[in-house]
Amino acid sequence: MQGALEDFFRALRAADVKVSPAEAIDAHRTVEKVGFADRELFKDALCATLAKTSDEVIRFDETFETFFRRDELSFEPPPQGEGDPMEGLPEEAEASELARMLLEGDASGLAQAMEEAAQRAQVSQIRLTTQRSRLTRRLLEEMGLAQIESIIANARKLEGGGDAADRLEAGKRRLAQEAQRYVERQHELYASGSGKMLREEMLARKALNADGGIDPIDQAMMQALVKKMAKRLADRYSRRRNRARKGHMDIRRTLRKSMPYGGMPFEIIWKTQKIDKPSIICICDVSKSVAAAAQFLLTFLYSLNEVVDRMEAYAFSGRLISVNDILDDEHVDGAIFQVLRKIGFQQTDYGKSLEDFCENHLDSVDRHTTVIFLGDGRSNYADPRLDLMATIQNRARSVIWLNPEPESYWSQGDSVMYRYERFCHVAKTCNTLGQLERIIEDVLRTYVPH
Amino acid sequence: MTATSPAAIKAAQPDVLSSVDALIEGLAGVGYIASRRIATALYMAIHLQKPILVEGSAGVGKTELALSTAKLLGQPLIRMQCYEGLDESKALYEWKYGKQLLYTQILKDRMGAALSDAQDMDAAMERLHGIGDLFFSEPFLEPRPLMKALKEDDGCVLLIDEIDKSDEAFEAFLLEVLSAYQVSIPELGVIEAKTPPLVFLTSNNIRDLGDALKRRCLHLHIPLPDADLERKIVASRVPGVEQTLTTSLVGFVQSLRTLDLRKSPSISETVDWARALILLNADSLNPEIVRDTLNVLLKFEPDIAAVEPQISELLRRPAA
Numbered sequence: 001m002q003g004a005l006e007d008f009f010r011a012l013r014a015a016d017v018k019v020s021p022a023e024a025i026d027a028h029r030t031v032e033k034v035g036f037a038d039r040e041l042f043k044d045a046l047c048a049t050l051a052k053t054s055d056e057v058i059r060f061d062e063t064f065e066t067f068f069r070r071d072e073l074s075f076e077p078p079p080q081g082e083g084d085p086m087e088g089l090p091e092e093a094e095a096s097e098l099a100r101m102l103l104e105g106d107a108s109g110l111a112q113a114m115e116e117a118a119q120r121a122q123v124s125q126i127r128l129t130t131q132r133s134r135l136t137r138r139l140l141e142e143m144g145l146a147q148i149e150s151i152i153a154n155a156r157k158l159e160g161g162g163d164a165a166d167r168l169e170a171g172k173r174r175l176a177q178e179a180q181r182y183v184e185r186q187h188e189l190y191a192s193g194s195g196k197m198l199r200e201e202m203l204a205r206k207a208l209n210a211d212g213g214i215d216p217i218d219q220a221m222m223q224a225l226v227k228k229m230a231k232r233l234a235d236r237y238s239r240r241r242n243r244a245r246k247g248h249m250d251i252r253r254t255l256r257k258s259m260p261y262g263g264m265p266f267e268i269i270w271k272t273q274k275i276d277k278p279s280i281i282c283i284c285d286v287s288k289s290v291a292a293a294a295q296f297l298l299t300f301l302y303s304l305n306e307v308v309d310r311m312e313a314y315a316f317s318g319r320l321i322s323v324n325d326i327l328d329d330e331h332v333d334g335a336i337f338q339v340l341r342k343i344g345f346q347q348t349d350y351g352k353s354l355e356d357f358c359e360n361h362l363d364s365v366d367r368h369t370t371v372i373f374l375g376d377g378r379s380n381y382a383d384p385r386l387d388l389m390a391t392i393q394n395r396a397r398s399v400i401w402l403n404p405e406p407e408s409y410w411s412q413g414d415s416v417m418y419r420y421e422r423f424c425h426v427a428k429t430c431n432t433l434g435q436l437e438r439i440i441e442d443v444l445r446t447y448v449p450h
Numbered sequence: 451m452t453a454t455s456p457a458a459i460k461a462a463q464p465d466v467l468s469s470v471d472a473l474i475e476g477l478a479g480v481g482y483i484a485s486r487r488i489a490t491a492l493y494m495a496i497h498l499q500k501p502i503l504v505e506g507s508a509g510v511g512k513t514e515l516a517l518s519t520a521k522l523l524g525q526p527l528i529r530m531q532c533y534e535g536l537d538e539s540k541a542l543y544e545w546k547y548g549k550q551l552l553y554t555q556i557l558k559d560r561m562g563a564a565l566s567d568a569q570d571m572d573a574a575m576e577r578l579h580g581i582g583d584l585f586f587s588e589p590f591l592e593p594r595p596l597m598k599a600l601k602e603d604d605g606c607v608l609l610i611d612e613i614d615k616s617d618e619a620f621e622a623f624l625l626e627v628l629s630a631y632q633v634s635i636p637e638l639g640v641i642e643a644k645t646p647p648l649v650f651l652t653s654n655n656i657r658d659l660g661d662a663l664k665r666r667c668l669h670l671h672i673p674l675p676d677a678d679l680e681r682k683i684v685a686s687r688v689p690g691v692e693q694t695l696t697t698s699l700v701g702f703v704q705s706l707r708t709l710d711l712r713k714s715p716s717i718s719e720t721v722d723w724a725r726a727l728i729l730l731n732a733d734s735l736n737p738e739i740v741r742d743t744l745n746v747l748l749k750f751e752p753d754i755a756a757v758e759p760q761i762s763e764l765l766r767r768p769a770a
Binding site: 053056 | 544
């Protein structure tokens, strides 16, 4: 059973349920405790040790059902009273267990033989769709197909052996079908997940403002990826807090300080606290020129809003509005739709939008604030209001600009990105999820002043 | 960690822990109606000696599970409420520094007498090292919930409530306690639990917990109950309620949950509502009484406004 459990863990990992070695050990101890007799108990107990989020519970349930389901093989015993089904076969058939089982329609015996053969053929190592036919062949060979074939050939040469040979031939065909189904199911268990990983990788490299943007099928996956990154960004910020607290005496340092006073605790040292609560202001362009990337930018905005406590979100194209309420109340798709409907796809005017921001919201920018701009910096030849940008830069801890366009476009056409760039601590191209990840990993850590 | 079961618990309650079914019955005996999944997770937690992380929306009975388990096992419950800024001096231990300072004063006064007969400096130093160092010792230690739980020799139930509200640093600090049932105090060394406590962690999913923490725990997600289970819970929690009323009020709550509400009523709201109806002497549901008591079930004004016009229609629906 050890092997079966290990296979099950691999199937779970393929289904994106994380199983660490420590959890695998726990699972073995669990099984030791509950045994296999009660299927429900077995399942629930394993679920509690292995699946650690409600999403994982759902995937666990699915995988469990697929993994431990064994379809009844569709073999029927021959009609009663027809004598020995082995009649008419050459002598070597007597020694073949498989031939007997096929002719007698011994479904459970065949199923067991197939499991054993599958282990020898290492069917569970399947990775790719193209391996299916080869593995089916291997599985059949391990079960003793060659022998059956030679029995059939020999039976045909025998006098009156044709009938038995036909029956055996039919049994062989059914067996081949069953083997194919078996391999198919193993493929579903172990290989479908690696396909997903491949898709995730492709997605991370795909340009987000490419034609057609992101496939609707990939939306959910992108949201998950973006959320992960937004969380990482938020983590990086929340960790930047000074340690210690107030209202408690720091006994070690007090004693050390008392040394010069002859051991008199003359100077009491408190564990002082200066919690630096960073806040983020995120201003997102949703105008026509970034239409393709808007979906992505808003997803990022939404995820950021979910993971950061003190976060203010604004969106603009012609004018600027606060979208905090929409992001808080709606589900991600709904929120993106609402924002786009309210203000999206109009003519961009960076100057006007900065004006709106400075007029109404400048108070919320202070030296703890990081201002993140998401946009292409294309202002339709309107006044970019660099003075306001300078004001924001002066007040804020840092200004970050993530631009979906590559750097070589920044000075072309109506783009004023290169002029805004001077007022940013970090200005980077962010056009794929991979780039976003890199920015969050490296750039912010290195360049953001604090 | 060994695979043996906690001996102390076993001795106290031999029958209840023998199987999952017995555990369900035992919990029912102390007023907690558990689904099979809940009981299995609890059973595994006790036998594998692992902490159990309970998730679910507010009011589904996460904290109640810990309380009932403590009652069932006859063990003390030590509860620690987490919040932002919680640190080890509030969770684990604190030095009684006032007394420590007094101790240094006494020590200073006595030092002259203790060292007066030393021949030279080396001897005095020898003598000084020979005097027991009490400064950082257990008598000066003020235990906080985690330490108290480790020090309970006969075991206890430790409830770490709303772990998701604490900082990530605190979460990391908990890892040692949860995996080895021990804490390291820099001045004293490692303090180990004689009998590992049964640990419950609850989370409302305000933030995602770290993988390291999740890996050390069994995971249990308590969903909103189905109608059958909920009827049993109401019957157990509100003894005076009549069966027909239970059926119709649970049916009403269940149909509320199918609506798109900001906060669906959970079990605690159902139970509160049943109690309210008893207080008002209602023996059946009618639109007026539902309208009057709707604020017990729904906690957001927009939700109440959305449900109010539909009350009669919801009541006519056959109970699920």
